Amino acid sequence: xxxxxxxxxxxxxxxxxxxxxxxxxxxxxxxxxxxxxxxxxxxxxxxxxxxxxxxxxxxxxxxxxxxxxxxxxxxxxxxxxxxxxxxxxxxxxxxxxxxxxxxxxxxxxxxxxxxxxxxxxxxxxxxxxxxxxxxxxxxxxxxxxxxxxxxxxxxxxxxxxxxxxxxxxxxxxxxxxxxxxxxxxxxxxxxxxxx
Amino acid sequence: xxxxxxxxxxxxxxxxxxxxxxxxxxxxxxxxxxxxxxxxxxxxxxxxxxxxxxxxxxxxxxxxxxxxxxxxxxxxxxxxxxxxxxxxxxxxxxxxxxxxxxxxxxxxxxxxxxxxxxxxxxxxxxxxxxxxxxxxxxxxxxxxxxxxxxxxxxxxxxxxxxxxxxxxxxxxxxxxxxxxxxxxxxxxxxxxxxxxxxxxxxxxxxxxxxxxxxxxxxxxxxxxxxxxxxxxxxxxxxxxxxxxxxxxxxxxxxxxxxxxxxxxxxxxxxxxxxxxxxxxxxxxxxxxxxxxxxxxxxxxxxxxxxxxxxxxxxxxxxxxxxxxxxxxxxxxxxxxxxxxxxxxxxxxxxxxxxxxxxxxxxxxxxxxxxxxxxxxxxxxxxxxxxx
Numbered sequence: 001x002x003x004x005x006x007x008x009x010x011x012x013x014x015x016x017x018x019x020x021x022x023x024x025x026x027x028x029x030x031x032x033x034x035x036x037x038x039x040x041x042x043x044x045x046x047x048x049x050x051x052x053x054x055x056x057x058x059x060x061x062x063x064x065x066x067x068x069x070x071x072x073x074x075x076x077x078x079x080x081x082x083x084x085x086x087x088x089x090x091x092x093x094x095x096x097x098x099x100x101x102x103x104x105x106x107x108x109x110x111x112x113x114x115x116x117x118x119x120x121x122x123x124x125x126x127x128x129x130x131x132x133x134x135x136x137x138x139x140x141x142x143x144x145x146x147x148x149x150x151x152x153x154x155x156x157x158x159x160x161x162x163x164x165x166x167x168x169x170x171x172x173x174x175x176x177x178x179x180x181x182x183x184x185x186x187x188x189x190x191x192x193x194x195x
Numbered sequence: 196x197x198x199x200x201x202x203x204x205x206x207x208x209x210x211x212x213x214x215x216x217x218x219x220x221x222x223x224x225x226x227x228x229x230x231x232x233x234x235x236x237x238x239x240x241x242x243x244x245x246x247x248x249x250x251x252x253x254x255x256x257x258x259x260x261x262x263x264x265x266x267x268x269x270x271x272x273x274x275x276x277x278x279x280x281x282x283x284x285x286x287x288x289x290x291x292x293x294x295x296x297x298x299x300x301x302x303x304x305x306x307x308x309x310x311x312x313x314x315x316x317x318x319x320x321x322x323x324x325x326x327x328x329x330x331x332x333x334x335x336x337x338x339x340x341x342x343x344x345x346x347x348x349x350x351x352x353x354x355x356x357x358x359x360x361x362x363x364x365x366x367x368x369x370x371x372x373x374x375x376x377x378x379x380x381x382x383x384x385x386x387x388x389x390x391x392x393x394x395x396x397x398x399x400x401x402x403x404x405x406x407x408x409x410x411x412x413x414x415x416x417x418x419x420x421x422x423x424x425x426x427x428x429x430x431x432x433x434x435x436x437x438x439x440x441x442x443x444x445x446x447x448x449x450x451x452x453x454x455x456x457x458x459x460x461x462x463x464x465x466x467x468x469x470x471x472x473x474x475x476x477x478x479x480x481x482x483x484x485x486x487x488x489x490x491x492x493x494x495x496x497x498x499x500x501x502x503x504x505x506x507x508x509x510x511x512x513x514x515x516x517x518x519x520x521x522x523x524x525x526x527x528x529x530x531x532x533x534x535x536x537x538x539x540x541x542x543x544x545x546x547x548x549x550x551x552x553x554x555x556x557x558x559x560x561x562x563x564x565x566x567x568x569x570x571x572x573x574x575x576x577x578x579x580x581x582x
Contacts, residue, residue, distance in 0.1 A: 002240060002345050002581060003559070004328060004352035011394060012325060014215030084411040105442045106413060177408035177416045182440030183430065184375055184405035 046118040047163045049133070049145060049153070056116070060124055070130035074114035077170065078132035081148035082108045086178055096137035109134045113145065115153065115161075117168055128168050196303030197234045198541035198577075204229065204333050216326055218380045221573060227322060228575040229330055233546070233562045235581050239303060240347045240560075247307050247478045248550040248557040251297060254476070255312055256555075258468045259286055259459045271484065272464040273501055273528040275436050281445050282455050290454035291361055292554060293388075293427070294320070294354065296561075299478075299548040302539035306477040307548065309469070310533075311499075314460035315453050316431050318380060319576060321387040323551060323561040324350030327578040345581040348559035350551055351391060357553050358395030365425050365450065369398035371417060374429040376403050381429050388427060404430045413446050425450050432458035433502050463501045463531045482533040495535040500526040509569050511535065521569050537568055547574065 050056040056067035084106040085091040091100035095109035112135035117128040135156055136146040145153035147167075154161050204210075207229065211219050219227035235244075262268040263283040274282060296317035301307035328348055334340040372389050374381040389399045400417060407423065408416040415423040426449055428435070435441050436458065444455070459465065466482035473479060483490035485498070498510040507523025512532070538545040544564040551558045565574040 002237075003331070003348040004324075004350070007325065007328060007351055008394065009329075012214055012390060014213065084413060086409070104413075104446055106411075177410045177420055180408040181405055182409055182443070183407050183428075183435060183438055184403070185438055186434035 044162050045165050045167065046122070047153075047161050047167065048116050048118050048124060049113055049159050049161065050116070051113040056114075063124070063126060066124075066126040070116055070126060071114060074130040074132040075111055077129075078111040078134075078148065081132070082111070082134065083148065083150075083176075084108050084178070092137075094136065094138045095134060099135060099137075112156075115145075115163075115167070118160075129170060131168055196236075196239055196301070198231055198544070198546075199234055200231045201229070201334075201339065204330070204337070207330075207333075210329075211326075214325075214329075215386065216321065216383070218383055221380070224573055224575075226573070226576055227326065228564070228577050231577055233541075233577060233579040235303075235347070235579060237345075237581055240581055243301060243303075243307055244299065244548065244550055244560060245347065245557045247299075248297060248552060249555070251309055251312075251478055252295065252552055252555055252557075254469060254473055255314070255460050255465060258465060258472060259456055261472065262459050262468065263287070263456070268468070271468075272459055272462050273433075274458060274462075277442060278436050278445075278455065278458075282458060285454045286456040290450070290456060291364065291452075292454055292457060293357060293361070293452045294554070294558075295457075295460070295552045296549045297552070299550050300536055300538050301548050307550075308480050308536050309466075309478055310480075310547070311463065312460050312465055313549075315433075315457045316429050316461070317549075317551075318384050318429070319549060319561055319563070320350070320384050320551075322576045323348065323549070323559060324354065324391075325387065327561070327576075330578045331580060340580060341582065343582070346559070346579060347581060350553065350559045353553035353556060353558045354388070354391040355395050358392045358397055361452075362395055362397050368424045369400055370425045370427060371400045371402055371423045372427045372429075373402050373404040373407065376405055385427070385429050392427075404428060407440070409440055409443050409447075413443060413448075415440070415443070415447050415449055423447075423449050425452075427452040431461060431502075433462070463499045463503065466499075466533055467531050480534045480536050482531055485530040485532055490532045493532050493534055496532045497535055498530050498532055500530055501528040511569070519569065 053067060053071040056071065057064045060067055085108070086106060088097065088100060088102065088107050091107035091109060099110045099112065100107050101110060111132045113133050115131040115133055117125040119125040131147065133145045133147055133153060136142070136144045136152065141152055143156045145156060147153065151167070153163060262272060263286045266279065269279050269282070294317065295312065295314040297312045298310040299307040300310055328346065328351065331340065331344065331346050335342060335344055370392050372385045374385045385401065389401065392399050402417040406418050410416050410422070415426065417423060428451060432455055435444065444451070464484070467484050467487070470479055470482045481493060483493065495513045498512055500508045503509065503523065503525040507521060508525040509521045510517050511519040538547055543566055545566070545568050547563050549561040549563065551560065560579065562577050562579050563574040564577055
């Protein structure tokens with residue numbers, strides 16, 4: 001036999017509506033709402049901002065290794081979570097052209113510093129993971145510390161800030177669609193092309 | 196190989212509505228035509244079509260293997276330099292493929308000749324894999340065709356099995372399927388693949404190719420902002436490579452069907468490269484790049500753009516003068532010349548065989564007819580039997 005032995009005709013029929021398959025999406029949505037409630041705690045937290053690794057080691061001469069680790073983990077997180085732009089000008093609009101770099105197929109700003117939590121005794125709490133920050137140059141938020149998700153943390157000149165308790169929560173790397181319509185343009189200019 | 200006139204099934208239009216076959220009539224002209232069928236012997240199918248299809252496919256893969264190792268040949272194929280590494284890596288890692296269709300000129304006795312390879316975005320899949328199968332079932336059950344009538348068409352069965360195998364390689368990932376807006380045939384083809392994938396246990400999502408987004412993680416997204424990790428795209432790589440999102444395909448963490456190495460096969464540069472590598476092969480026609488001095492040896496030939504579909508921008512040349520020309524938007528990337536080898540005629544019809552492969556296995560044929568020697572997208576689809 002050179003042909004398909006069996007074809008399930010019922011599965012090929014289109015007139016009887018298929019059972020709704022939106023259940024999966026609904027579940028995801030409600031999970032998101034749930035975690036949203038958890039985020040709305042309102043305790044606050046003292047924090048220290050460093051622009052460079054050496055600022056940290058000068059400030060904390062007893063903890064050069066912790067500073068080094070904090071810096072490197074912040075840098076790694078920044079590379080994961082920093083906003084990405086399709087053009088240099090889009091990146092420069094928000095971060096200034098001198099701090100934007102081209103990667104393979106996108107542009108992304110450099111890390112401008114990192115934030116560490118301070119305990120009640122005003123010592124740095126190195127047990128909390130450092131948060132990487134960029135330097136915003138955008139209109140209305142010029143020279144402000146900004147997190148990878150766009151949260152502002154005050155003037156670049158400030159080194160001590162009070163932030164909300166969840167400011168140190170690691171970002172998952174927000175997925176924001178930058179644009180659509182990057183495929184499908186050729187077809188508009190050609191009449192037919194199917195194979 | 197015979198063309199046999201037969202009576203249409205009285206209920207087929209109704210049945211087409213039931214099964215969602217919406218493009219059986221295009222621009223007021225019949226596309227699906229069951230007023231006749233082609234009859235082949237088993238020998239003709241197995242010896243003249245199935246075996247050469249498998250062999251031609253292996254020869255094509257040998258060309259791919261040669262092209263990815265040569266910058267000069269990648270250049271000849273007009274693959275933008277930016278993608279050379281991506282194409283080569285895709286080939287070296289044997290990124291899995293789903294299906295192909297090669298077009299053959301076959302008259303029932305002389306060797307089938309390869310016209311071209313639609314390896315990237317072949318259409319007329321649903322009509323082949325499902326609709327003509329259903330036609331045979333009906334005709335046999337109604338007693339109009341004998342019980343032992345068969346068809347070279349295991350397409351649907353093989354597609355489902357192939358999807359089952361691919362599913363093992365993409366555990367936990369759904370498959371997105373995409374085509375352009377406003378083409379009812381493409382939407383039908385993609386719907387059919389979605390049906391086959393779903394029967395293989397794959398979760399499917401549809402998105403129009405124009406609606407695909409790119410997020411700040413470098414990943415493609417659908418309209419629900421879900422990242423796309425596995426995409427069947429009924430949209431040619433040669434377009435994608437030249438569009439805005441093209442460069443993003445490399446780091447998108449998305450696996451494509453067909454894979455990008457197929458951009459070497461769906462390219463008419465394949466034809467001269469095949470002839471160069473397998474000169475005199477009985478299933479090949481002499482073919483040359485237009486700028487190759489050897490092209491002068493072809494006195495009667497067909498001039499085809501490197502990138503062209505559905506018979507667009509094709510000219511028939513004889514001793515330097517154009518005998519016939521089909522209009523179209525292609526040709527900017529250059530041309531190849533292929534020796535003139537007319538399609539066989541059955542009555543007033545010029546008949547073209549589409550021979551399908553799922554992965555690298557021959558899977559069936561489609562037969563299309565045209566009143567014109569250059570078959571176009573409106574060529575009629577006629578069913579076939581083996582007897």
